[in-house]
Amino acid sequence: xxxxxxxxxxGPQDAPPLILGPSIGTxxxxxxxxxxxxxxxxxxxxxxxxxxxxxxxxxxxxxxxxADLARLVLRLADAQGWDTFAYAGISIGxxxxxxxxxxxxxxxxxxxxxxxxxxxxxxxxxxxxxxxVRKDGTEAMAASRPGTWFAPEFAAAHRxxxxxxxxxxxxxxxxxxxxxxxxxxxxxxxxxxxxxxxxVVAGREDPATPPAHAREIxxxxxGASLTExxxxxxxxxxxxxGPVTAALAAHFxxxxxxxxxxxxxPTDDAGRHAAGMAVRRAxxxxxxxxxxxxxxxxxxxxxxxxxxxYAWGEIWTGDTLDRRTRSCITLTALIAHGHHAELAMHVxxxxxxxxxxxxxxxxxxxxxxxxxxxxxxxxxxIAQEVLAELE
Numbered sequence: 099x100x101x102x103x104x105x106x107x108x109g110p111q112d113a114p115p116l117i118l119g120p121s122i123g124t125x126x127x128x129x130x131x132x133x134x135x136x137x138x139x140x141x142x143x144x145x146x147x148x149x150x151x152x153x154x155x156x157x158x159x160x161x162x163x164x165a166d167l168a169r170l171v172l173r174l175a176d177a178q179g180w181d182t183f184a185y186a187g188i189s190i191g192x193x194x195x196x197x198x199x200x201x202x203x204x205x206x207x208x209x210x211x212x213x214x215x216x217x218x219x220x221x222x223x224x225x226x227x228x229x230x231v232r233k234d235g236t237e238a239m240a241a242s243r244p245g246t247w248f249a250p251e252f253a254a255a256h257r258x259x260x261x262x263x264x265x266x267x268x269x270x271x272x273x274x275x276x277x278x279x280x281x282x283x284x285x286x287x288x289x290x291x292x293x294x295x296x297x298v299v300a301g302r303e304d305p306a307t308p309p310a311h312a313r314e315i316x317x318x319x320x321g322a323s324l325t326e327x328x329x330x331x332x333x334x335x336x337x338x339x340g341p342v343t344a345a346l347a348a349h350f351x352x353x354x355x356x357x358x359x360x361x362x363x364p365t366d367d368a369g370r371h372a373a374g375m376a377v378r379r380a381x382x383x384x385x386x387x388x389x390x391x392x393x394x395x396x397x398x399x400x401x402x403x404x405x406x407x408y409a410w411g412e413i414w415t416g417d418t419l420d421r422r423t424r425s426c427i428t429l430t431a432l433i434a435h436g437h438h439a440e441l442a443m444h445v446x447x448x449x450x451x452x453x454x455x456x457x458x459x460x461x462x463x464x465x466x467x468x469x470x471x472x473x474x475x476x477x478x479x480i481a482q483e484v485l486a487e488l489e
Contacts, residue, residue, distance in 0.1 A: 102177055103170050104152030105145040109137030114207070115183040116140035116350060117171060119191025121213075121247075121333060122276045123239060123265040125151030128188060130257075131339035132346060134489065135454060139351045140184070145174055147190070149272010151264065162275040164283045168197040172205065184350055186210035189307065189332065190276055193218070193283055196315070199296070200288045210297040210346055213304050213332050215311040216318065217284040224281035228274035236268045246306055248337040249329075257336060289318025296322040297349040299342060301330030323349075340456045348422060348452030367407055374411025381414065381421065381447045421451040429461050433477045434469040441477060445484040455485050 106126055109116075116136060118129045126144035136142050147167070149155035158166040171194060175183050184207045187195040192214025199209050218224065230238050240262055244253035252258040296319045300312030309326050316324035325345040330338040379387050394402050414424060425448040432441040448458055458481055466474035 101154060101157060102173055103145045103148070103157060105143055105174055107141065107143050107178075108133060109139075109141045111141060113137075113139060113141040115175070115178065115180045116142050117175065117183050117185045118142060118144045119171065119185070119187030119194050120144070120147060120150070121189035121191060122147065122280070123150070123236065123243070123268060123273065124188075124261055124333070125264045127151075127260065127264065128333060128336060131335055132343045135343045135347045136350065138449070138488065139347075143174060143178065143183075145171070147272065147276055149269030149275065153272070155269040155272035155275065157272075158275050158279075160271065160275055160278070162279040164193055164197045164279045165201065167194045167276070167279055168201065171198060172202065175205065181205070182207050184208040184210075186212060186346060186350075187214065188212045188335065189214050190280060193280070193285075196285050196289075196292070197283075199292045199294045200285055203293055206294045208296075208350055209292075209294045210299065210349055211312075211315055212299040212342065212346075213301050213307050213312075213330075213334050214298075214315070215307045216286045216289060216315050218280045218307075221281035224277045228277035228281070231270045231277065232274050235270050236265050236273055239273075240265055246331065247333040248331045249303075252337065261333070261336065286314070286318070289315060290320065292319045295349075297345060298322055298324045299334060299345055300324065300326045301332060301334035301337065302326050302328050303330060303337075304332045304334065306332040340454050343454050344422065344452050344457060347454075348420075351450065351452065370407040370411035371403065372411075373415050374406040374409070377414045378406060378410040381410075381425075381450060382443065383446070383450060386443065386446075422448075422453055425451045425453055426457075426461050429458070429477075430465050430469065433462070433465045433473050436473060436476070438476065438480055442480050442484050445481045446488065449485075449488060458485070 120126055120128045126146050129144050133142065146153035148157040148162070157170060171185070182205055185195045185198060187193070192211035195209050195211055196216065199206055243262060243265060244250045244258070247261065248258060253262065298312045298316040300309040302309055312324060312326070316322045327334050327338050327341045335342040390402065425444065428444050429441065429448060432444060445458060462474050462477050462481060465477065
């Protein structure tokens with residue numbers, strides 16, 4: 099059997115598959131800040147690059163190409179029996195994702211490209227780095243990572259130290275092979291042919307792949323969306339985990355009509371009811387809606403129809419505000435009026451809409467100022483209980 103890269107699986111076995119690719123010099127642990135959120139909805143496979151983490155350096159030739167790295171991902175997917183999968187990658191991991199989207203579009207369901215590029219500045223720099231690492235080891239790169247990967251002060255934190263250790267532990271031959279892949283990589287002329295729904299994430303303080311690189315990808319791929327994260331360096335998911343996690347969660351758990359052309363709002367009651375029921379299920383979950391429908395009586399049926407048509411079929415279906423913003427507004431209104439049962443339901447909905455626990459906590463802090471401390475105190479108790487239950 100052909101050797102596979104070192105990898106780790108997390109999340110429900112029957113959930114949709116999502117593969118996460120790391121940055122050069124890091125291990126699969128670089129995805130730890132996003133793991134809890136993404137495994138709520140996906141079976142997540144994280145993998146190590148050749149010579150990185152637990153992967154052997156000899157998985158690819160010494161003069162590897164990005165196609166060689168993409169084939170490793172396909173072998174991992176095939177070993178799991180996954181005909182299709184979603185994929186997200188950081189830096190070189192994102193380049194692997196773009197290569198998969200260009201060469202094997204039938205395998206991808208969705209793609210996220212984090213702090214990456216359609217090209218990394220040409221071959222000379224990367225071949226010089228490969229030669230340096232082969233000669234002096236990855237220690238030659240360690241001093242330059244703080245300030246590139248993350249804010250300099252983060253280097254002293256536990257996670258920062260762990261990332262630098264990953265780099266120092268990387269096999270020079272594997273690191274150099276990845277440099278060779280970056281040296282020959284350029285998909286700028288292939289972006290327009292990529293059809294998979296794509297999210298591009300950029301760190302505004304990223305010196306390795308500045309936001310202009312992300313904009314080039316987003317402008318080149320039809321329908322791609324772009325998120326720029328303030329104060330984030332090259333490992334934006336580590337440097338600023340909250341906004342990156344939220345963007346990824348929203349992209350990989352879209353509403354039922356995500357990616358479709360905006361449709362005209364339905365003008366008849368039946369159309370509004372159908373549209374409202376679809377959004378209601380996407381936001382609240384099938385289990386909740388099924389319970390509500392099962393508990394419907396002749397006495398409550400008219401009210402259930404009313405809220406499905408009006409609240410969900412007219413308000414929540416609007417395209418002026420996204421669902422994350424609507425969740426923030428809804429949480430605040432429920433706190434203000436003390437609707438605690440509805441609040442618990444909409445904390446769950448906020449998580450489904452991509453809000454992180456940190457962002458939910460920030461909404462509750464804001465409500466303490468404008469709705470009152472006692473109201474926010476009660477809300478914190480309810481939200482903490484719901485978030486603990488979800489974890």
